Amino acid sequence: MSAGAMLEVRGISIAFGGLKAVQDFSLSIPRGGLYGLIGPNGAGKTTCFNLLTGVYTPNVGSIAVDGVDVTGLPPHQIAVAGLSRTFQNIRLFGQLSVLDNVLLGLHLRGRHSLASTLLRTGFHVSQERAMAALAMRLLETFGLANRAEEQGKNLPYGDQRRLEIARALATEPKVLLLDEPAAGMNPQEKKALRELIQRVRREFGVTILLIEHDMGVVMNICERITVLNFGQTIASGTPDEVQNDPKVIEAYLGTE
């Protein structure tokens, strides 16, 4: 454990019936870090994200974001605390416009009382304007501004992935969790994504935890990597250390 970590996870576990999906998972990412989380299929990576973001509550252990304990909070409060994510199986608001998707990300930083909404108070109107301006700027950063009015589900696959990242960033997160953002992309798109992730980290100053199957992406951009297998952390270290770890090699080659 390190003082002043942006994301501090200590010994969280969860079991589904008899299946110990994640066991004693710990992780500490310093402010501005870019860490990776890898492991074979079914290792428990997505379940880790679900634990961190409050979709599931860990049976034991604790989670802190920027020193604030968020263990056991409901997902929307964890989002407010500064943890935002994308989903492995893209979960955009398909029928809403691209702009509205990002506006929903901005939602939690504003105040939206029923009275001010119905009366269109000055505060409400200026807030909506500010949100729209901010959202458009975000879309420009992601090269999606010209598609702002299209329905989310009509975007090409790669754009949907990027829109998910834009939407997550709109919540002004301290920590951004990316679940296999490169899945289904071609090598060219993967390269662009790698650059995008590094740019996001630079420009938005967020701390990033990345789940990725594509070793080219993870090994190149992550500072440290944690490897899961059957819910257990089998290794963690720099990309070089992890790559040469016999347990990791075994897990990936699947020797019994």
Add this chain to the structure above:
Amino acid sequence: MSKLFEETRSLKAPVWGVIPRAAWPLVVAIAIGALVYFGVSPLVGGFVSKVMLIVGINIVLAVSLNIVNGYTGQFSMGHAGFMAVGGYVAAGIVYYGSIKLWGSAEPAGGILSIVQEGPKAGPLWGKGDFLFVISCLIGGLVAAGAGYVVGLPSLRLRGDYLAIVTLGFGEIVRVILQGSHDQIQPWKAADAAAMPVYELAWKLGGPKGFNLVPTYTTLFWVYFWAALTCIAAYRLKSSSSGRAFLSIREDEVAAQAMGVDLTKYKVRAFVFSSFFAGVAGGLYALDIGAISAGDLNFIKSFDIIIMVVLGGLGSISGAVLAAVILSILPEALRQPPSLVPWGWVAIAVIALVMGAVLPKGKKLKPIIVLVGTAALWEGLRFLATSVHVNLPDYRMIIYAILLIVLMIVRPQGLFGVRELWDLKVFKRRGGGA
């Protein structure tokens, strides 16, 4: 601290805009109510006016239910229950209020709230009108309170479970109201006047229904409320709250991950929607001068659900249009009017306009549908008269078949989640692509 709040401060909306923005819906609602009541109603006569009144109340009901079932994607089957709550409260306030305040349960409104044949004369506003307006508001508020009480625990449930709970709520409301005590009849007004309010509050007629309530509801009030409901629903939909509703419908997990508090917004939708259901209940009760919980059962809830689904879950204009069509259809089928000649003239004009406005290559289908429907209508009429079938006998069957056909042709409803003004036709004209 947050970028958004810095931006908000720098983009302060001009102060002078605040009051007009808050007030124009009222002005518009009054204007629409007045137009329908003073302008349209005298032209079209008593029967059509009556149908228009039903249409208006159904607009309030459909647009408000749409907020729960359409925007938020929750399946409520208890809308008639909230309507009953509002209706009984409003009827109780007006009936016993009149007796307490001026000793008789006779209508005491001005011309805004007295249905008269012919030219309208007399004072615009009577002493009873205050009571009426307040009763509808309180009816709405009590219904909203009921919405809160039902919503808070049950909105943790999803889909079918919520549907069953709301269905149960509607039935419980019905049974409870049918268990209320006997009404104190108008000729015993003196007894009622002497009784304390809390005793009167439960003398709502029980299984016999609550009758002989002074009537106040006119087309003015119905369309006033219909306009207000639509404007409020629009403001909600086109704001952050509305987006939060829609996001819940689209994907609850993602919505939560974006910081949307599910319970808060589901309850908000429920409360808002039941408020207007309650108001509609008040308008309904004070139109016929009676309300019976037995009439506001789950079948009534279904009627409203059908409107919402037909219009397109989430579409305000769709809900309005569906409320209009589905309220008129059963009435029109009573005495199927011929389209010859003016109906055909109207259809020809609409077809010409469509031909001019629709984008190339998309002209044909809608026009064929339009003309085809009209031809089908005439054909059906002709067939019925030539084989001596009395169409009105089969009106509910025809109504059901039309619904089925519509849902097969357009399962997403007339407009889907979009609005009339979102349709490509109108966008295309606005230039830019």
